Amino acid sequence: MLKWFQRQHQTIVQSSVFPKPSAWHDAKKEFSDVIDSAQLYAIAGKEFGILQVENEIVPFLDYVAEHTPVVIGEIGLKHGGNSFMFLRKLQDVTLYLGMDLVLENISKLKFYRRDQQQMYILEGNSQLPAIVNKARQHLAGRQFDFLFIDGDHEYAGVLEDLIQWYPLVKPGGLIALHDIVPDEEAKTGVRPAGRLWGGGVYKLWANIKPHFEHKEFVNDWDQGGFGIGVITKPDDHPLSEELVAQWKADGE
Numbered sequence: 428m429l430k431w432f433q434r435q436h437q438t439i440v441q442s443s444v445f446p447k448p449s450a451w452h453d454a455k456k457e458f459s460d461v462i463d464s465a466q467l468y469a470i471a472g473k474e475f476g477i478l479q480v481e482n483e484i485v486p487f488l489d490y491v492a493e494h495t496p497v498v499i500g501e502i503g504l505k506h507g508g509n510s511f512m513f514l515r516k517l518q519d520v521t522l523y524l525g526m527d528l529v530l531e532n533i534s535k536l537k538f539y540r541r542d543q544q545q546m547y548i549l550e551g552n553s554q555l556p557a558i559v560n561k562a563r564q565h566l567a568g569r570q571f572d573f574l575f576i577d578g579d580h581e582y583a584g585v586l587e588d589l590i591q592w593y594p595l596v597k598p599g600g601l602i603a604l605h606d607i608v609p610d611e612e613a614k615t616g617v618r619p620a621g622r623l624w625g626g627g628v629y630k631l632w633a634n635i636k637p638h639f640e641h642k643e644f645v646n647d648w649d650q651g652g653f654g655i656g657v658i659t660k661p662d663d664h665p666l667s668e669e670l671v672a673q674w675k676a677d678g679e
């Protein structure tokens with residue numbers, strides 16, 4: 428049963444050979460020179476939809492761009508707006524690997540990428556060994572310079588993402604978590620209907636940040652959810668069993 432599930436959830440979506448709508452050609456021509464993060468945010472919202480606070484993602488993108496990443500990964504694409512920003516802003520990227528349980532706008536994302544960018548999209552649970560192994564195959568010995576984690580928001584789920592993907596990030600590379608700000612449920616115990624759920628990311632972030640060089644991009648600590656936290660993976664810093672056990676116990 429598990430094998431069947433894994434097979435169903437590791438499809439690589441190839442570039443479509445169908446003609447692209449002329450609106451895509453027009454839009455791509457128009458934004459081809461745009462590199463300003465705020466402008467890219469506006470385009471991402473219009474072309475895809477994006478679940479980010481502008482005052483957070485814009486300075487965060489500028490920060491990541493300063494590190495000139497070449498190999499990048501993203502867990503949790505949703506509509507693809509954030510992915511679009513990464514692909515257009517990070518001009519040195521030659522390999523992008525994205526994954527989600529449900530894929531949206533992938534043909535458009537591939538059409539809008541920069542020419543030199545190789546893209547692999549994995550459909551499935553980022554915590555499944557089959558997905559991690561598939562990613563390892565695509566990386567072919569390379570490691571991520573930058574990984575953005577915005578998939579499963581359960582405490583145990585984000586921790587599992589961190590455990591599974593940490594070894595695939597190179598020393599000196601960046602690992603970012605989204606939703607480090609406690610949401611309404613964290614504050615009141617009640618999950619408000621119709622609002623985005625930040626889950627247990629804030630709690631995991633509080634646990635991991637003292638152990639790493641880190642930076643936070645938060646518009647307002649009272650906003651309820653959102654916020655980006657980023658750690659730099661140090662040289663020779665495997666996640667120790669003690670730390671992982673401590674973090675796991677804290678989530679129970």
Ligand SMILES: C[S@@+](CC[C@H](N)C(=O)[O-])C[C@H]1O[C@@H](n2cnc3c(N)ncnc32)[C@H](O)[C@@H]1O
Pocket residue numbers: 476477478479502503504505506507508509526527528529551552553554577578579580
């Ligand atoms: C909050 S949305 C991502 C928003 C996106 N990063 C943005 O900024 O616009 C979370 C996404 O993670 C995906 N997701 C949830 N659990 C996942 C898992 N275990 N593996 C892969 N993707 C997952 C969901 O399908 C959803 O598309």
